[in-house]
Amino acid sequence: MKYRTIGTDPKTRREVSVLALGAMLFGSVTDEKTSFAILDRYVEAGGTFIDTSDNYAFWIDDSQGGQSEELLGRWRRSRGIGDEIVIATKLGARPLAPGTGYIDNPEGLSPKVIRESAERSRDRLGVEKIDLLYAHIEDRTVPLRDTVEGFGELVAEGTVGLLGVSNHAIWRVERARALSAAAGLPGYEVLQYQHSHLRPRTDVPQPLFPEGNLGNAGAELLSYLKAEPGLTLVAYSPLLTGAYVRQDKPLPPDFDHPGTPARLAVLREVAKETGATVNQVVLAWQTGGRLPVIPLAGASSVAQLDENLAAVDLELTEDQRARLDAAH
Template sequence: MKYRTIGTDPRTRREVSVLALGAMLFGSVTDEKTSFAILVIATKLGARPLAPGTSYVDHAEGLSAKVIRESAERSRERLGTDRLDVLYAHIEDPKVHVRETVEGFAALVDEGTVGVLGVSNHAVWRVERARALAAAAGLPGYEVLQYAHSHLRPRSDVPGDLFPDGSLGHAGPDLLGYLRDEPGLTLVAYSPLLKGAYTRPERLPSDYDHPGTPARLKVLHAVARETGATVDQVVLARQIGDALPVIPLVGVSSVAQLEENLAAVDLELTPEQRARLDAAH
């Protein structure tokens, strides 16, 4: 297995696998026996609905210091561990001042119950504000950014559930530019395989239905034929080999899918193949 260093703060820096496994469907779509056969652990907080019939959009628990501490404690209890290696702020909480959130997460790191701090589905300016406040106070801040990112690109004019500008969780040009300017950050790319849409086109989300998609798919399939790999393996290998620090976060529902994805770690794309994949419009 290949590894990548995440974090620049000596209090939190560590080596991690270049491929991460998402477990959102374990215990529901994926049965218990299969889940334990392929299990790895990750956790977030802040988006738990507070009442039946509500959602993370209209009635989430938020990112107050109290919620951060209590949610982290519940996660450790359920997972049977004294320490969470990575803890994410799942979605934004405009009702709580960012300083309270920063200090709430930092306290857990200082106590040794959390390792690396991460953030997901936040506007870039909010990420930067939180990191700046943490740096100014000498506190550990966000070092891992988790956003949707894949070979195909969504339309930018489709409104999202969280951001009116349509940037729901997607690693758009602003976020990717931010990563280039801040080399100490790592992007964990969730839904890199678009929930199976590369092999089952009927699953492709509607916001990917635009003129640029066929061209990018054509190059992807061509590179897959050249390498003898599957299209999913090419998508993952391109992210793993990116100049930006990207860790694909894959979700699987079988051991066979896990093995297919793990094989992407050893797939070496040529510079010419990577350039073609990137240049397709």
Template sequence: MRYRTIGQDPATRREVSVLSLGAMRFGTSTDEATSFAILDRYAEAGGTFIDTSNNYAFWVDGTQGGESEELLGRWRRSRGVGVGITIATKLGARPNTPTSTFSHDIEGLSATVIRESAERSRERLGVDRLDLLYAHVEDRDVPVTETVEAFAGLVADGTAGLLGVSNHWAWRVERARNVAAAAGLPGYEVLQYHHSYLRRRTDLPTLRSADGELGAVAGDLLSYVRDEPSLTLVAYSPLLGGAYTRGDKPLDPGLDHAGTPARLEALRAVSKETGATPNQVVLSWLIGGEIPVIPLVGASSVAQLEESLAAVDLDLTPEQRARLDEAR
């Protein structure tokens, strides 16, 4: 396994594996025995960066979420997991009532919600401090200063470490970081967004959730991270739900444009040259790029996880990387 340091403050920064494991379906569609087996193998391989949320996975069984955090808490206790494993969680998108569909009726990012939801996440995970806490989706009904101060309050009292943000427009991330910096408060240091090798169309809305249109990785966000090396970019859904390798998984309409066939052709050529799967090439491309990205992968079996773990040791040549980058 390979590792990188995220965060700047010695009191909160973490050394994490360059491959993160998503626990979104653990405890719901992925049963406990299988979830534990995947987590055990990930830890055995040196993986130290696990991702969850307080709303996972409400859509599976019509709850408000929390099943994933609860399972991770049970796994931690049964395995005696300590500070060597970084568990990231999110708040802000938990539905206010049980539901099986995405809704606009979510908790949001008020000071009260941040304080109370963080406490419940700590209880479910069985930890004294949340290693990394994200604002999951935008809340335009709450002043940004209130949200920034509430997150900083958790850091000040030792119940949260690093702060992160997901699914916000880049200009809103910058606004929040400026507010925090002006007040001498800790701000967002980790950005979690949908990102993969294929590029999305720019003439369509990016991504949508209960909170409306969301910013996904595009040129503005990449240039922002390039100019702010203190930031870490974590890429969720980097393998497009299996669409790179499975014929029964069609590409999202946002990827339907003239550049996609060329990039798929380059990806398949590099895959053939290296003897690696297209998924492994995508993960290696993200990890070792000019802007290093930590891919966040899901797995419903140990075999799926093994494929992703092998990508960590795949080193693309400069020529192969150039061919992937330049494909239009």
């Protein structure tokens, strides 16, 4: 396994594995026995960075979520897991009532919700301190300063380590970070967005972003990452939920543009040259790139996890990287 550091403050920064494990469906679609086996194998291979949310997976049974955090809590207790494993969770998108959704009825990002939701996550996970806590989705009904102060208080109290943000417009991220800095408070240091080798159109409306796909790590976010040393991008859905390799998993409509076939062709060329799978090339392209990117990949079986883990040791040549970057 290889590792990188997230965060800049010596008091809160953490060293984590360059491949993060997504636990979204653990305890719901993925049963407990299989989930535990995947988690055990990940740790055995040197993995130290696990991702969940307080609303996973509410859409499976019209609940409010929490199944994933609860399973991770049971796994931690049964295995004697301590702070050597970094567990990140999110808040802000948990439905306020069963049978509702994160768009029409989210918990939001008020200071009261931040405090109460973080406490519930700590209880489910069985931890005294949440290693990394994200603002999951935007809440424009609450002043940004209130949200910043709500998160900052938890860090000051020692119940949260690092702060992160997901699925926010970049100008909102920058504004929040500026407010934090001006107030002498800790700010967002980890950004979680969808990012893969294939690039979607950003002008296609999404449920969270009717004005365009702002939840994707497009050119603006990647430029921001270059300009702000100390930030890390955790890239969710790096393998596009299997769409690279499975005929039954078509690419979403926003990938239907002339650049997609060109980038797929180069991916397949490099996979053939290296003897790796297309999925492994995508992950290796992210973990070994110049930008601080940590792919966040889920797994529904140990075999699937092992394929992902093998990507950590895949070394792409400079020529291969240049071709992957240049394809459009």
